[in-house]
Amino acid sequence: MIAVDTSSMVAFLEGSRGDDTDVVQSALDHQQLALPPAVLTELLSDPALPRSVRALLAGLPILDIEPGFWERAGLLRASILKQRRKARVADALIAQSCLDQSVPLLTRDRDFRHFAAAAGLPLL
Numbered sequence: 001m002i003a004v005d006t007s008s009m010v011a012f013l014e015g016s017r018g019d020d021t022d023v024v025q026s027a028l029d030h031q032q033l034a035l036p037p038a039v040l041t042e043l044l045s046d047p048a049l050p051r052s053v054r055a056l057l058a059g060l061p062i063l064d065i066e067p068g069f070w071e072r073a074g075l076l077r078a079s080i081l082k083q084r085r086k087a088r089v090a091d092a093l094i095a096q097s098c099l100d101q102s103v104p105l106l107t108r109d110r111d112f113r114h115f116a117a118a119a120g121l122p123l124l
Contacts, residue, residue: 002027002124003034003063003098005107006042013053023106023124034061036097036105038090063097072096076119085114095121 004012004024012024027033035043035057043049043057076099077092088111095115098105104122105112115121 001032001034001061001101001103003036003094003101003103003105004039005036005094005105005109005112006039007108008106009035009039009043011108018108020106020108020124027106034063034101034103036063036094037065038093038097042090063101063103065097066100069096069100072100076115080114080118083114083118086111087114091115095119098122 002023004027008020008024011018012021024033040057040062044054073092073096076096077087077089080087080092091109091111092115094105095112099119099121104124106124112121112123116123
């Protein structure tokens with residue numbers, strides 16, 4: 001199982017080519033793609049999102065939120081901000097979701113490298 005970030009999922013949905021979009025397709029084909037809850041929220045925030053995409057998203061598993069998630073996400077973000085690095089709230093939520101479920105994150109967003117360095121988030 002792998003999780004996908006908004007950046008790679010949007011690229012896939014727009015038909016962009018790349019290693020990450022190939023991985024998205026393969027994971028979909030093998031039913032191995034999951035969404036962090038914050039990614040689902042970001043994707044559904046598009047008011048022009050086609051129904052076919054909503055249907056695709058509805059069929060994907062969502063990573064579970066474990067007890068203590070919100071505290072861990074806040075502390076993770078704080079540890080990165082303390083290093084004077086960029087750490088958006090949504091990125092912290094996505095990273096913590098993946099860390100809690102021991103799932104690697106597929107992303108185009110280089111900001112996640114801070115979460116990889118600080119907490120061992122596996123990136124694809």
